[in-house]
Amino acid sequence: xxxxxxxxxxxxxxxxxxxxxxxxxxxxxxxxxxxxxxxxxxxxxxxxxxxxxxxxxxxxxxxxxxxxxxxxxxxxxxxxxxxxxxxxxxxxxxxxxxxxxxxxxxxxxxxxxxxxxxxxxxxxxxxxxxxxxxxxxxxxxxxxxxxxxxxxxxxxxxxxxxxxxxxxxxxx
Numbered sequence: 001x002x003x004x005x006x007x008x009x010x011x012x013x014x015x016x017x018x019x020x021x022x023x024x025x026x027x028x029x030x031x032x033x034x035x036x037x038x039x040x041x042x043x044x045x046x047x048x049x050x051x052x053x054x055x056x057x058x059x060x061x062x063x064x065x066x067x068x069x070x071x072x073x074x075x076x077x078x079x080x081x082x083x084x085x086x087x088x089x090x091x092x093x094x095x096x097x098x099x100x101x102x103x104x105x106x107x108x109x110x111x112x113x114x115x116x117x118x119x120x121x122x123x124x125x126x127x128x129x130x131x132x133x134x135x136x137x138x139x140x141x142x143x144x145x146x147x148x149x150x151x152x153x154x155x156x157x158x159x160x161x162x163x164x165x166x167x168x169x170x171x172x
Contacts (some may be wrong), residue, residue, distance in 0.1 A: 049098065049131040054164065056102065056142065057117070058151030062124040064088040064104055070145045076136070094137055100130040116160055120168050128153065139165055 056067070064083060068090050072078035080093030088104035105125040117125070130138050131145055142153045142165040152166030160168075 005052060022161075039085040049133045051129055052135065053122065053156035054130070054138070054153050055105070055156060056126040056128050056145075056151055056153050057120070057122045058124040058149065059121045060105055060123060060150060062151065063147060064090065066133050066149060066153045067102065067145070070148045071141060073144075073148065075137075075141045075144065077141070092129070092137075092141065094134045099160065100128065100138055100141070102126045102128050112158065124151070127156075135164070142166070 064085055068083040071090060071092065072081050074115070075081070075092070077092050077094065082091045082093075083089070090102040092102075093101040094100060103126060104128045107125065108117060116122075128138070136155065146152060146166040150166075152163050152168055154160040154163045154168070
C-alpha cells in the first residue's frame, strides 16, 4: 500500500457516544441525514472537507529547497508558504485551518510501485496532502511547478492514476 501524510490529521480522542458528564447518548439517524443526540436533532455539516493524498514525482533530483523555490515563484500564496529544510517539509497555507502539505518520501519498496517509478525514471517523490476543497489550488500551483522544474502529480492509488498535473510517459 502506498504511504501518505495521515500524520497531518489530528484525531480527537474520547468517547464520542457520551456527553460531558460521561452519560451515554443514544444516537438515532432520522430523515435526510439528520442525527438525533439524546432527543435533540442536529443537521449534518455541509461542505465537510476531506483530505486527499497525492504524490509529486520527478525524474530529476529535486531538493526540498528547489521545490520550495518553484512553489513560491508560482503562486499567490507565497507569503503563506513555509519550508522546513531539515525535515524536508513544505506547507502552503490555503485558509485558516487548511493547507497543502508536502513531505519528501522514501523510494517505494513494493514491486508494482517500483515498476511504475522505474518505467517513468522517477528519482524524487514527495507525498502531498490537501483538502478536497483545495484541489484546484493544487492543480494551479503544480501546473507552474511542473512547467518550471518538471515532474507530475499523481494520485495515491495502487496504480497512481489519475495524474492530475503534468503527464507520465513510459520510457523504453
